[in-house]
Amino acid sequence: MTAAEEQPGSAAHVLELVANGSAASRADLVRELGLAASTVSARVQELVEAGLLSESGEGASRGGRRPRLLRVADRQTVALAADLGSHHVRTGAVGLTGGGFDIDESAFDLTAGPGPALDMLTERLTALAERQRAAGRTVRGVGIGFPGPVDADGGRIIAPSRMPGWHLFALRDRLADRLGLPVLLDNDANVLALGEHRAAHPALRHLVVVKAGRGIGSGVISGGRLYRGARGSAGDISHVRVDSTAELPCSCGNIGCLETVASGAAIAAALRGQGIAADSTTDILRLVENGEPHATTLVRQAGRDIGAVLAVVVNFFNPEAVILGGALSGAEPLVAAVRGMLYERCLPMATRDLVIDAAACGPDAGLLGAGHAALRASAAADGPLPAADGPLPAPRA
Template structure:
């Protein structure tokens, strides 16, 4: 269901997470600075909005900063978000590295750290989560000014992105192809038992898409985000909310079969998927077959950015293949923006090829106002999205959460 512009998805009651997210977003962006402006922007009764604003004030998320100018009646009480009102911990887990950081109640990300993790090596989830737990403890101690971390860790929640399909209800990886030993492991429960706070577990592409959507300097209602690196990931955001589909797999067009893929085997078990010809790993394979001394996507990108003819041609062709499949998505979904992230998006021929295919292959109506841009949040997109996702859960609670 697509909701009318300006109205939040959900039932609009105080405590509704969609209502909370919209209130926080409107105050954060400056689009609304008072209860009256919030009620007008949300299309809800002033009493409904006022109840939720008061809950957010009690939580230490929002504060009143004084009275604004009168417009013929009582002067409105101005509102702003509290940067020191609380925070959540976030992590974006990859095959060999993980990034972790802190997101405050305004949505601002800080204290980002990157650590090696043994996900792809098959060491299992507990070893990785133990490493992340140590990083989280350090982040909390730093936030507390060097004090020892205590039970509850001083954070209000944890958001974690995993590089594979996720069962949202069980909060675990669901048959991931690149995460040996993780299938069905209760990641959310493990973190909650250790830290005692609300925990959200989500697919990394979905959180990347959400992070890019909320970070864009040009706000849109609907967007598609593509991360083109060693692999290809993608996510869809509708009215500011991640669209997951019936089984949580919506938006992942990287495994669409394409003629140019032929019989090349894919990690998903099929052959000829887009990822087999348009990902960084695919370009490494082609260059190695041609006798070039390359071992990873970063080397391919360096070659293309330095003007190597063979690498540049391959990157441009990969962009063309991705753009062809993306045309179907854009024609069907009609997003306001397509954000391109990942290492390959740093190479201009790749971006130009994607853009060219979209303008050539899409109906003019869906491209006349379409924003096609490099991702602005970059490597932090997943962390920003994880922060927004867990904050939506934390801020939806009707009673104050523990913020130490």
């Protein structure tokens, strides 16, 4: 399961537009896809006959004949998903309608190397698949979000800082072999962006989704699609030098990077330096919620630093929305500081209609995005239509 390109207007695309609420009728699909009405009608008919779509009554008139409403006929098809953090892992199943089932998070130390991680993922996902199948659901694939640089085409991890042993590890194929299912692997910020775009902002075409957690990353949607750049490393904002008195050394070899002052890891370290016990982003959030002044100050300053970098990005890229995800986006002061910085520093034209918000799906956004990407890739790879009651697609060799 490579990161398959999906042509606009494919059956999978139609299904997606209906699933996320962008289109509720054939006429909506025509407007959304820009295809001929006859083509859309034919495609919808295929999907209805395949049991993936169903008609459900009529909608409100807009001055003419009432539309026949469409909705996804959830044939109990799911993808498994795992959202990996450097110190935790979240797993769950994601359905065609976009909902998540059986979501669970637990602590896991990814820095211990790929071996234990592969074992852990195999174990958890196998159990999850069994539970899903026992519930009568068909598992079509697996999506993984990894907190570091990923070669999505090759399905490998690339030189993650502070994670020895992972360089060039072929996580996708190793996991696919073990599970007997096609696996999709991508960067955590990218799957977060996919999830937020699909679930909360499907109509927007240019989107920057920041993941502010233990590290800082961002995923970019351009023209309605995930943007990877020339070498697949687009979206990096964490290794930008920021105005700061403390020019701390960064894992990338430079000094004064955003990551060294505004990441969850940096904030926790600064708190410990002030004698306050803080280890994880959860600890930081708790401190902020309890009104710990040092924590709040640090989080607010982190928001300002992130905002200063995003200001450059917003002026250059001119997106319709900046979405803040990751654990730290749960802290209101951070979101407020980013907003303030963007409105202060960006051109009025760039912020006039700019949406700046925390991730709508909260902690599940990355997981849902990974599952969604896997579902979409499996639809693209196995042909547009799985037979209504046909066999499972063959697992990837």
